[in-house]
Amino acid sequence: MRLIFMGTPDFSVPALEALIAGGHQVEAVVTQPDKRRGRGKEMQMTPVKTAALSHGIPVLQPEKVKNNPEFLTKVKEICPDAIVVIAFGQILPKEILELPKYGCINIHASLLPKYRGAAPIQWVIIDGEAETGVTTMYMEEGLDTGDMLLKTVIPIEKDETGGSLHDKLAAAGGPLILETLKGLESGALTRMPQVGETCYAKILTKALGNVDWSMDAEAIERLIRGLSPWPSAYSHLDGKTVKLWKAQVCEEDLNGDDVLPGEIVGVSKDSIFVKTGKGLLAVKELQLEGKKRMDAGAFLRGYSLKAGDRMEE
Template identity: 55%
Template sequence: MGTPDFSVGTLEAIIKAGHEVCAVVTQPDKPKGRSKQLQFSPVKEAALAHNLEVLQPEKARDPEFVEKLRRYNADVFVVVAFGQILPKEIIEMPKYGCVNVHASLLPKYRGAAPIQYAVIDGCEYSGVTTMQMNEGLDTGDILMVEKLKLDPKETGGSLFDKLAVVGANLLVKTLVGLKEGSVSPIPQKEEDSTYVKMIKKSMGEIDFNKSAVVIERLIRGLNPWPSAFTYLQGKTFKIWEANCLDDVTDAKVDLSTAKNGEIVALRKNSLVIKTGEGYLEALEVQLEGKKRMDAGSFLRGNNIELGTVFGKEE
């Protein structure tokens, strides 16, 4: 049971390991773009490529769907970012239960967006947990865990790709452990649990009153979606890559009176912005209606002045 790109690697790993996949469950096809043409989920595309049966229930608790699942007599249900809440009768149906692949070190970062928040919060480590599902939201017993150290320039996208591979391999190990009886479920410590909500586009708006460190992590965490942004002369201005600076020796404005969000230095390949603490050096940017580009190319193609302040115009 899975839907997005993150789930595909696990399906492929299960097949490669020689397990019999009797069916694949994914979200219903959704209309996309102006044409409103129905688009298959990445998991459905992968399943069809392997000639596997695909089920797409509108609601997982639908009695007809529940009975159809029962007829497969599956040993285990593997759940990876499926996107629907499973009822108790499905969770308890297979011999080995429902095994979930979750992209965090549970009980930290239960919920919808653990990958992005690991970057946004500046975690040194993230990882994947395989879990015996229960009726709660990511509250089931831990089966296996694998940690991963984040790169200093880790983005939400790069961590997503890494954890998809880690999760696929860990799930295969977990299935072996369950079959052999060598995996012992460990209850989560509720006192250590944290929840993260779904990412919304509005989260990407940069508050230059915050520190450069916090802003730079937001930029990486929301790359590639929904991206961090501000406003430049009434237009949306995305910042895709940046560095943090403690000081700006080449500033051409008075730093003591500069506003947060103000451009205090224009360099050959970057522009430097004052923040609530430190300075943000923007390296890759995108003005509304234009392509992503390095800041040097942007500056050569646009007349940007020192002292310009980013943000919504009052």
């Protein structure tokens, strides 16, 4: 097919590479404008732009796609059979949605209709879901509400993090969009309206990672995994921020009700045991501000902790 591809972050790149390798004509890539990043505030291209240029594909970077006659004219000139969208970062207007013969097809990182929205990868872990996946769907003016086409199911492992699940779902998007386009061209696919239970995966903020120790240990452990590597879960020790990278729920909590959530009840050679609202959490990897990420044993060799010390919000 003759395609326009719209995407921005690392998550989008495997789908673009799959379309190119699959023999589709990607006539243009649309991505967000370059931004200044890092300590040096140097201008950086988006990962999708970098990938497109490596294949010699023209790149368009409109500040906005709505109410942009120049961009609309360019899309009409290309006259794509389909527009493939994955983590682009802007809502497409009706004029663009109605242009392609086979429609605008979105690759969404959840099993719709559950987890519409900006951060489905992290929220399925935080919420304790057993599985997730990738859905291809027709785009419409609503947010992730269009008719579904195909799905791939991915089990969520016990030790899954936001980072590891991101990579699995990104890799799954390529084969699924190839199968979807093939089915659209042959007429073999059936549109499936989104019916049943739904929920919204709201955007991640740094504040979300501030651990509330009155939560139960299982919920905190999932929060730590879901927010790894970004924006990360964190707490405070002696007024300093400490990021929490890995933890385990203890099978037994032998401490009485007089121990308050957030209190450190003991340490071992490889764990820091913290009381929660329900159960005990063994912190295994952490990172004090200004220091490197390290396992609890290495941390304890350089930072003295004892029973009665506290993790503070």
